[in-house]
Structures are given as structure tokens and as C-alpha cells.
Amino acid sequence: MNKPLFFVVLTLAIEAAIATAFAAETKPPPPIPLEDIYTTQAVVTGKDERNRPLGFQLCFEDVLVKASGDATILGADEVAAMAAKAGNYIDSFSYFDRLSGRAIHDEQGSYDRPHFLTCHFNPAKIDNVLASLGRKTWKGKRPALTMIVTVNGRKRDGVLAADGDFDPDMRESLDNAARRYGMKVVLPASEPLRAAGLSPKTPTNTIRAKAERLTPLAGGEVSLIGDLTWSDKATGWIATWHIDAQDRAFTWSARGINYDEAFRVAIRGAMRALSGNGAPVSELPR
Numbered sequence: 001m002n003k004p005l006f007f008v009v010l011t012l013a014i015e016a017a018i019a020t021a022f023a024a025e026t027k028p029p030p031p032i033p034l035e036d037i038y039t040t041q042a043v044v045t046g047k048d049e050r051n052r053p054l055g056f057q058l059c060f061e062d063v064l065v066k067a068s069g070d071a072t073i074l075g076a077d078e079v080a081a082m083a084a085k086a087g088n089y090i091d092s093f094s095y096f097d098r099l100s101g102r103a104i105h106d107e108q109g110s111y112d113r114p115h116f117l118t119c120h121f122n123p124a125k126i127d128n129v130l131a132s133l134g135r136k137t138w139k140g141k142r143p144a145l146t147m148i149v150t151v152n153g154r155k156r157d158g159v160l161a162a163d164g165d166f167d168p169d170m171r172e173s174l175d176n177a178a179r180r181y182g183m184k185v186v187l188p189a190s191e192p193l194r195a196a197g198l199s200p201k202t203p204t205n206t207i208r209a210k211a212e213r214l215t216p217l218a219g220g221e222v223s224l225i226g227d228l229t230w231s232d233k234a235t236g237w238i239a240t241w242h243i244d245a246q247d248r249a250f251t252w253s254a255r256g257i258n259y260d261e262a263f264r265v266a267i268r269g270a271m272r273a274l275s276g277n278g279a280p281v282s283e284l285p286r
Contacts, residue, residue, distance in 0.1 A: 029096035029116040037067045037138070037182050038121045043114055047095045052117070053087075059119035060086035066182050068130050069138035069275025071268040075285025076133045089125045094118050138275040144184040145270060146220025147174065148193075148207055150200040152229040157200040162187040162218070170259055177263035181271060188218040200227075204242065224270050228262055231255065241266045241280070245273040254282040 032039050042058035044051040060083045065071045073079070082089075096116040127137050149160040151167065158166035160174070171187065178185035196210045204225065211223035226241045239262035240253040250273045254265045269280025 027096075027098060029118060031179065032118070032182075034142075034179070034182050034184055038063060038123045038126055039118065040066060040121070040180075041116050041118045043098070044117045045112055045114060047115055053084075055117040056086035056090065056093075056119060057083040059117065060089065060121075062180065063119070063121050063126060064130070064133075065268065065271075066180075067126050067137050068135040068277070069271040070135055070277035071272060071284055072277070072281055073130070073133055073135055078133060082129060086119075089121050089129065090119050091122045092120045135277070138271075142183060143221040143274060144186060144219060145178075145222055145224045146186050146188065146211070146215040146218045147224045147226065147266070148188065148198070148211055148214060149174075149226045149228065150198070150202065150207070152200050152227070154230045159193050159198050159200060160187055161190040161193055164190040170263075173260050174263045177260070177267045180264070181267050183267055183271065184220075185224075185267070186219045188214045192217055208242070222270075222274065224266060226262075226266055228259060237262050239265060241269055243270050243273050243280075245270075246276055248273070250280055252280040252282050 029041065032041065040059040040062040042055045042062070044055040061074055061079070064073050064079070094117075096118065098114040098116060130137055147160070149170075151158050151160060151170070153167075156166070160167065160170055162171075174185060174187075192214055196214060198207060198210060204227070207225050208223070211225060215221070215223045222243065222245065224241065224243050226239060229238045230236075231238050234256040236256040237259055238253065238255040239257065239259075240251065242249070242251045244250075250269070252265070252269050254262065257265070265282055268284075269282075272278060272280050
């Protein structure tokens with residue numbers, strides 16, 4: 001049975017408040033260089049053996065996507081068995097305490113503290129895995145994406161910019177999604193967006209025409225255009241994305257999701273199109 005909308009919205013508000021309070025006390029690990037496509041991270045509880053296998057599996061799945069540019073690789077029948085033995089493909093790993101610098105209050109010490117688990121995979125082994133699954137490693141410099149994102153929210157509408165006070169949490173979420181998959185993403189500054197006359201109600205075709213100038217001005221090489229619209233009916237965001245790559249135009253969408261997932265859908269889709277693996281998909285294979 002579907003939950004009443006009031007409870008869905010209330011739950012989202014509580015989760016957001018908790019995340020905001022928690023984020024104020026957490027620290028990020030040293031960033032992974034964008035060109036390092038064989039290193040990934042996952043958040044796990046503690047540093048012992050309890051959650052390490054799960055962390056290894058999560059990192060393994062991410063490195064397959066990151067190295068190939070193709071999220072559909074996770075739907076291959078062989079991946080589950082490989083992920084269960086993910087440690088066989090790892091050269092080294094390390095932990096970073098998300099609460100580093102904060103006093104330990106629980107009885108277990110660092111037993112239940114959240115950590116970033118960073119896994120450095122063996123490049124040759126991952127390349128061989130990709131080949132066995134019918135994929136190629138996406139090597140070479142990856143193009144920087146200029147993202148032009150209109151937002152029609154529950155409370156505020158706007159266009160995401162590199163500066164300004166409109167939804168810095170969304171900016172951070174977008175950066176996290178891009179770094180997770182080894183992509184460089186930039187946003188136009190507020191002034192060029194204003195000068196271009198862009199607003200949340202600007203038609204997509206108009207934005208695409210304006211993007212030719214905005215993309216290099218922001219420091220990107222390829223435009224990724226998107227719209228996030230809050231839907232009470234979908235109890236989440238409806239995200240629609242567009243990119244031109246490999247001499248083709250691609251549009252994909254997802255609905256009823258949070259904006260963190262909306263940005264992951266955007267980055268994974270752009271990667272698949274740019275790497276020549278085919279049309280973007282809205283959901284990861286189950």
C-alpha cells in the first residue's frame with residue numbers, strides 16, 4: 001500500500017535534516033584523482049571484517065562502471081560471483097574515519113563509526129574482467145561536462161549555478177556523483193545564465209541553443225542538459241537529461257527519486273553515451 005503523501009514528505013524532510021546535521025560533523029577523505037579509474041570508495045561501518053566484504057563488493061561494482069563507462073555491465077550474470085570475491089582484484093585498501101577529529105562517545109570506540117573504504121584495484125585484472133564481460137576499458141582523457149540544470153522544486157525554482165545561494169546542497173550532490181564515477185563536471189556561473197535569459201521555465205530547445213556558448217565559457221567540453229521537477233504524484237523528483245554524443249542525440253529520464261540518484265542517473269547516462277557503449281539507461285540493472 002502506498003504511504004500517504006504527508007508521511008512521504010515528512011520522512012524526506014526528516015532525512016534531509018539528519019543528513020545536514022551529520023554532514024556538519026563529517027569530513028571527506030582525500031579526493032581520488034579523476035584520471036584514476038581503478039580506485040573507488042564506499043562508506044562502511046567500522047574497520048573490521050564485518051562489513052569489509054560488502055565494502056569490497058560495492059567498490060568492485062563501481063570500478064566496473066567507472067572503468068568501462070557502462071552501467072549496464074552490472075546486469076551481467078557473472079558479476080555477482082565476481083563481486084563476492086572482489087578482494088581478489090584489489091591491490092590495496094585503506095580507511096578514512098568520517099568523524100575524524102570528533103571525540104569517540106560510544107562503548108565500542110571506532111567499532112560503529114562510519115568510514116570511507118578506498119579500494120585500489122589492479123588495472124590489468126579489471127581490464128581482463130571487462131574483456132570477459134564483453135566490454136572495453138574507457139581509456140584516455142574524458143571530456144569535462146558543463147551541466148545546465150533547471151529545477152522546479154517544492155519550495156524554490158532556479159537554475160543550478162557555480163555560485164549564488166540557490167541550493168548548494170544540490171551542487172554538492174552533483175559533485176559527489178561526478179567524482180564517484182571519475183567525471184569532471186562544471187556549472188555555469190550565475191551571471192552568464194542570467195545574461196542568457198535562462199530560467200526554470202525555459203524550453204529545452206532554447207537551452208540547447210544557448211548551451212553552445214555557455215559550455216566552453218564554464219570550462220566544459222560537452223553539454224549535459226537536465227531538468228529536475230518535483231512531483232507529489234511521483235513522491236519524488238522527475239529528472240530528464242539530454243546529451244549529444246557519438247553523432248547522436250540522447251534523452252533519458254527517471255521519476256520518483258531523490259536528487260542524489262537523479263545526478264547519478266545523469267552521470268552514468270552521459271558516460272555510457274560518451275564511451276560509445278550505447279543509449280543511457282535510467283536504472284541500474286537489478
